[in-house]
Amino acid sequence: MSAKRSVIVITYGRTGSTLLVGLLNTAEKTLIRGENGNFFFNLFKAYDTLIQTRRRGGTTPNHPFFGIKEADVDGFLDLCRQSVTKVLAPGGSRWRAGPSTIGFKEIRYLNMPESDLSEYLDFLDMIFPDPLFVFLTRDHDQVLSSGFYQRKKNKDKIAEQLKECDQIFEKVAANKKNSFEITYRDLADGDRLRALFAAAGLTYDSEKIRAVLKIDHSPQTPKHLKKRTWPADDDGDDTAADEEANPA
Numbered sequence: 001m002s003a004k005r006s007v008i009v010i011t012y013g014r015t016g017s018t019l020l021v022g023l024l025n026t027a028e029k030t031l032i033r034g035e036n037g038n039f040f041f042n043l044f045k046a047y048d049t050l051i052q053t054r055r056r057g058g059t060t061p062n063h064p065f066f067g068i069k070e071a072d073v074d075g076f077l078d079l080c081r082q083s084v085t086k087v088l089a090p091g092g093s094r095w096r097a098g099p100s101t102i103g104f105k106e107i108r109y110l111n112m113p114e115s116d117l118s119e120y121l122d123f124l125d126m127i128f129p130d131p132l133f134v135f136l137t138r139d140h141d142q143v144l145s146s147g148f149y150q151r152k153k154n155k156d157k158i159a160e161q162l163k164e165c166d167q168i169f170e171k172v173a174a175n176k177k178n179s180f181e182i183t184y185r186d187l188a189d190g191d192r193l194r195a196l197f198a199a200a201g202l203t204y205d206s207e208k209i210r211a212v213l214k215i216d217h218s219p220q221t222p223k224h225l226k227k228r229t230w231p232a233d234d235d236g237d238d239t240a241a242d243e244e245a246n247p248a
Contacts, residue, residue, distance in 0.1 A: 003089065003098065006128040007032055007200050009105030010117075011136035012165055014146040016184045017105045019217040020136060023187065024103075026212055027202035031099040033088050038108045043080055044123040050076060080127040101202060103131075110161050114168045121176060132200045133176055135169045138184035147218075188213065 007024060009032070011017045024032045050073060056065045088102045109117065124131055140162045144155050152158055173179040180199045186192035189209045197204040 003085070003100055003102040003129050005101040005201055006084075006131045007101060007103035007134060007202075008124060008128065008131055009103070009134045009136055010109060010169065011105065011107055012110045012143075012162065013107045014143045014149055015107075015136050015138040016187050016217070017107060017136055019187055019212075020134075020182075021105050022212045022215065022217055023193065023209060024197075024200075024202065026205055026208035027101065027197065027200075029100040030202055031089050031102050033102075033104040035106050035108075036087065036104055038106060039087060040104075040124065040127075041106075041108070041120055043083065043127075044120045047073075047076065047080065047123060048119070077126060084128055101200070102129075105136075109169075110165050112165075112168070114171060117168060118172050118175065121172065125178075131178060133173070133179040134196065134200075135173050135179060135181045136183070137166050137169065137181070142184065 007030075009017055009020055009024075018034065021032050021034055024030060050068075050071055053065065053068050054071055054073070056068070059066070059069065084102070085098075088104060089099055091098070112120075121133055124133075140159055143149060143162060144152070144159060149155070149158065169181070173181050180196055182192060182196055186196075189206055193209070194204055
């Protein structure tokens with residue numbers, strides 16, 4: 001059985017996104033995955049490259065872009081739709097018949113331009129079943145005092161990035177009817193969380209919710225990732241590397 005609905009959590013590090021995934025997974029027949037290293041964004045970039053390159057295509061062998069104009073874009077989109085299930089809910093992963101709601105969360109949006117995010121979500125609209133885009137934010141002072149951000153020396157710069165990211169989230173969400181905005185403070189057994197479940201068409205079980213809220217959802221970093229093996233960025237900011245090794 002193919003999923004009928006999807007929930008995609010859009011956020012940045014240290015917002016409680018792992019907790020939100022745990023809460024969403026309390027719903028029946030629901031499988032919301034964690035991060036995937038921006039796999040689907042890279043799929044979008046491949047799609048966008050195909051679209052842009054087709055415009056340069058030629059019809060004769062002496063043209064440098066000979067043949068690309070005939071690329072099957074619809075066929076590629078079909079493969080992208082298949083990848084949603086293959087990556088997030090492969091056969092036998094949790095239910096024999098498959099979940100009715102699937103999705104994932106991702107934190108790699110901190111420096112993504114508004115145009116890229118908007119076009120990316122349009123792409124996800126095409127390949128995911130009836131998606132709901134959930135924009136999760138958190139008070140910036142709390143973010144900067146949490147996890148790997150505590151070690152950062154350039155907090156003023158990161159604070160500006162967080163502010164700009166929130167503004168982009170707000171603008172993109174305003175233009176997406178199938179979006180829902182929620183904050184870290186809302187991740188409790190309360191009205192806003194219930195409203196999210198209702199918007200996603202998910203069953204809400206207070207007993208299960210309260211049980212999940214008692215579980216530690218701090219980063220569970222694999223041992224092989226705990227030792228940093230990557231260089232910092234040119235400006236000394238290794239935020240992206242830390243986020244990958246310490247998902248929120």
